[in-house]
Amino acid sequence: MSRQHILAIPFPAQGHVIPLLELSQCLVKHGFRVTFVNTDHNHNRVINALQESYTEDEIHLVSIPDGMEPSEDRNDMARLIEAMPKVMPGELEKLIEEIDRVEEEKIVCVIADAGTIGFANRVAEKMKIKKAAFWSLAAASLALLYNVPKMIDEGIIDSDGTPIKKQMIQLAQSMPEIDSTNFLWANMGGGLAFQKKIFHYLENITEAVKVADWLICNSTSDFEPEAFTLVPNILPIGPLLASNRQGNSGGYFWQEDSTCLKWLDQQQPNSVIYVAFGSFTVIDKIQFQELALGLELTNRPFLWVVRPDITDDANEAYPEGFQDRVANRGKMVGWAPQQKVLSHPSIAFFFSHCGWNSTMEGASNGLPFLCWPYFGDQFINESYICDIWKVGLKFNRDESGIITREEIKTKADQVVGDEDFKARALELKETALKSVKDGGLSDKTFKKFIEWIRS
Template sequence: MSVPTVLVLPLPAQGHVNPMIVFSQRLVQNGCNIIFVNTEFIHNKVVSSMGNQQGCDTGRSLIKLVSIPDGLGPDADRNNFGVLFGSMLNNMPAMLEKLIEDLRLKDGVTVSCIVADFLMAWAFEIARNIGIKGVMFFPASASLLALNCSIPRLIDDGIIDSNGLPITQKTFQLSPSFPPMDIQSIWWAKTVDSKSANETYKAVVLCVQTLELTEWWLCNSTPEIEPGAFSFLPKLLPIGPLLRGVTEEKCLGQLREEDLSCISWLDQQPHASVIFVAFGSTTLFDEKQFKELALGLELTNRPFLWVVRQDSNSDSNNNLPLPNEFKGNQGKIVKWAPQQKVLSHPAIACFVSHCGWNSTIEGLSNGVPFLCWPYFIDQFFSKTLLCDVLKVGLGFDADENGLISRGEIKAKVDKVLSDENIRSKAHVLKEKLLNNMKVGGRSSENLNKFIKWLKE
């Protein structure tokens, strides 16, 4: 069997880079060479974070990190998906083709397969043009892919118009085995403005059409979490949960430096006592809500570990001052945490989360009850999965002003921590998920099947 060289191409965002790095590490462990291609903007963040991180050996990685420009200026708003997709589509295909050619001519490296993020599906045209295999990796929930693939039906059923915008307020089901979805699940309509929403929608339609050029569809999920989605998309192979191993290069692929001091702080806390609060890399709060969250955590009278990002963009409303009356004596605040390590710590009691897919997978794989506070895109549907389908979490209820009050935060923390049913369901699900990745488990077998195909 030959040693395959796989080019891996994530969407330039933390939540997409993370699982594709873990996936790449699995391929490396099974004898593959990996060329991991980020945009220059993300690549520089990754390299800078690795340089600052204690115990991160940047010299020995078997994953070769390379970059190509996304076509945007240094100060462009890369959270505006419409602008980002348009620029990537105009600039990156030619650059990727040149990179593959340069690898062959200058380094003697022949790429045998491209594994691209669903939202980078333009890469499959390049794969076809140069005669190599294309494989789609979906880093979010399988249910979201099912939604993306159902666009023609959503139009026929009067859920969205031909521009992808919702035209009804009613909930809908993709199939009888699917949980109901509401209009907030139409994620491309939730971007910055209507122009951006339309650009994003067009990009999604294009990605779905390009999927016919691929040989495999892989996904960081399991049928235990979303059985309806896998019966709806029989081609989609679950290879989750993709979790960072303790011995792996933990900092590889992180866009921010992790504060490891929180682990020694957790070591000093009682078993199952700490509320872990983290909202991913993009959630933003206004000042009122930020204040209620701070005072709500204090009100619980329990130890808490709270991740409060300090974004380099000074206009970001994430750089908010803590309220004057907040003492924070029973908590620890960090700018970024080694999340998988934190969630697996015995001191953690529950996870207050935005329900991003990586956080969802990591929380479920560690048997931690959730308190769900979704922000955008697929996070609203993840909340439905966690609270209504899997029953391992609770949601918060906003008041008449749309605010989640400090009293509501305290009440839900008390409720989730006193609910034995939620805790036992979370533990049972954890065992099922981890069995998937053991020898003979479904995800492990799927991954082996894929690697065998790569080597042939």
């Protein structure tokens, strides 16, 4: 029996690959065939990190070049967003032509992550295929981008996105307050020229999203009702988690260390701090050591994900004697099966960079947060967690910009000591589950989306 064939293409970053792959798994469960297109560089990483649980017949993983040289740094966003549109559209078109030539199940729909939607739209239109945009961040982040022309008119930012002065912006009553110096494009480092590039790239995304046939979002309107009213046509289908379909998550760029699950089994319920800052966060050596000493000072068991590239030479960066002193209650791993960790009964709270995936995963597991945002949309998510949902705490930095060990201990004690954080977090979990269950709002939207693809 022939199945309808969908092509999915994420923006080449960890936080975009995971949710789009999750959406692809859901589509497979509903009888579709999916070809999933990573860049060559990320494809190799995903294949190397894959667990045996992954079966190729479900989703066909393929790749196209991103336009960068093999030796270039993929964390250099400015270079990546410059290279992609030059090379990827042509490669995507060739790939679809090739699939349509050799397979009886031709591509009927392209689902593109918002970061790739600009060129994917053009290719889909040219080839007369349905096109959907997938927004993998909070709806509030897109609402902010939709608000750019107004912010330029009101003199909040100039036409290149540079904030005119530092001020707090709130788009609607129950939405995050955002510091203008922390707008998505303004907090990524790299100087003014880089910021301008990112800003105009994001402007193009907004335009492209508006002409997609469907715009779906990895969120639920129960989490951010105001944001969904501010973006025309955006529809919630989240939170998309492997646990919702009782499967394993895929798409990691690092091999996960699942020994930490056995370690968690040996800990008391509700006792462990889980510390993980996603795939981009980089911390200098002084702050890294302060973080380590802060975790030691809490006197609680902790599971800490220390990516090899989180600081200069992570293995050598620990404070002297730290590993020996915490050997009985601290476990450090290079990468963790995060969804499984967060649903483990021994986890007390999530010490997070507040990427949107991590935010959805923590919220869906009823966990309080300590927030350590790094860049991009993470400050918006921190505001949801701390100011709107009130399930977590922010850190204060000292005069030299460091989050001190004492501050880490104080906030850890507060978030564990106040039962209200846990109570509100469990309410949030109920809300998330209701949304994706049969008959919930995200579930209904997803089914309509499927009908549209089939029609």
